[in-house]
Amino acid sequence: MSVAWEDPRLEILRARVRDIPDFPKPGILFRDLTPLMADGPALRHTVELLAERLAPHKPQLVVAVESRGFIFGAPVAAMLGVGFVPVRKRGKLPHKTTQREYALEYGNDTLEIHSDAFVAGAQVAIVDDLLATGGTAQATIELVHDLGGLVAAAAFVIELAALSGRQRLYGAPVESLIVY
Numbered sequence: 001m002s003v004a005w006e007d008p009r010l011e012i013l014r015a016r017v018r019d020i021p022d023f024p025k026p027g028i029l030f031r032d033l034t035p036l037m038a039d040g041p042a043l044r045h046t047v048e049l050l051a052e053r054l055a056p057h058k059p060q061l062v063v064a065v066e067s068r069g070f071i072f073g074a075p076v077a078a079m080l081g082v083g084f085v086p087v088r089k090r091g092k093l094p095h096k097t098t099q100r101e102y103a104l105e106y107g108n109d110t111l112e113i114h115s116d117a118f119v120a121g122a123q124v125a126i127v128d129d130l131l132a133t134g135g136t137a138q139a140t141i142e143l144v145h146d147l148g149g150l151v152a153a154a155a156f157v158i159e160l161a162a163l164s165g166r167q168r169l170y171g172a173p174v175e176s177l178i179v180y
Contacts, residue, residue, distance in 0.1 A: 009045035051079035053175035057153035059125035073127035085117045102139035120148025131156040134165030
């Protein structure tokens with residue numbers, strides 16, 4: 001079932017996002033989700049809404065990106081009754097990995113996934129806290145593709161639409177709860 005934008009839970013979430021100007025550098029308006037995460041009902045609503053938005057895409061797994069993506073991705077996977085796969089920064093996973101370098105809004109980094117995280121053909125939903133320029137999500141999609149997975153959808157708590165990140169996501173369906 002798709003959730004309508006008028007869902008009253010969205011206003012609860014939006015009210016819990018704190019704006020921090022000039023972080024992590026001048027000119028950037030940081031959308032801080034820690035007040036939302038500290039509010040039990042708001043956190044529950046966030047997980048419920050993400051799961052409701054992803055359910056019609058029928059993912060077999062949820063892949064989430066370190067670190068805030070884990071906060072949302074693991075409980076979404078549990079609600080959907082599917083497995084959870086972490087994507088981590090270089091050097092954090094203990095087994096054989098596949099890597100992708102990517103550009104952040106303010107630097108570069110490398111992401112890794114276990115090379116045996118899922119079987120080829122698996123339908124994967126990607127979950128993260130924020131879609132900005134799309135570099136992190138794009139690298140995650142590429143990791144999923146490297147392992148033979150299919151991206152059923154990508155879901156984000158916040159999307160910064162002016163940065164056009166969804167255009168870098170290879171046409172994957174995008175579900176965003178709050179759009180700025």
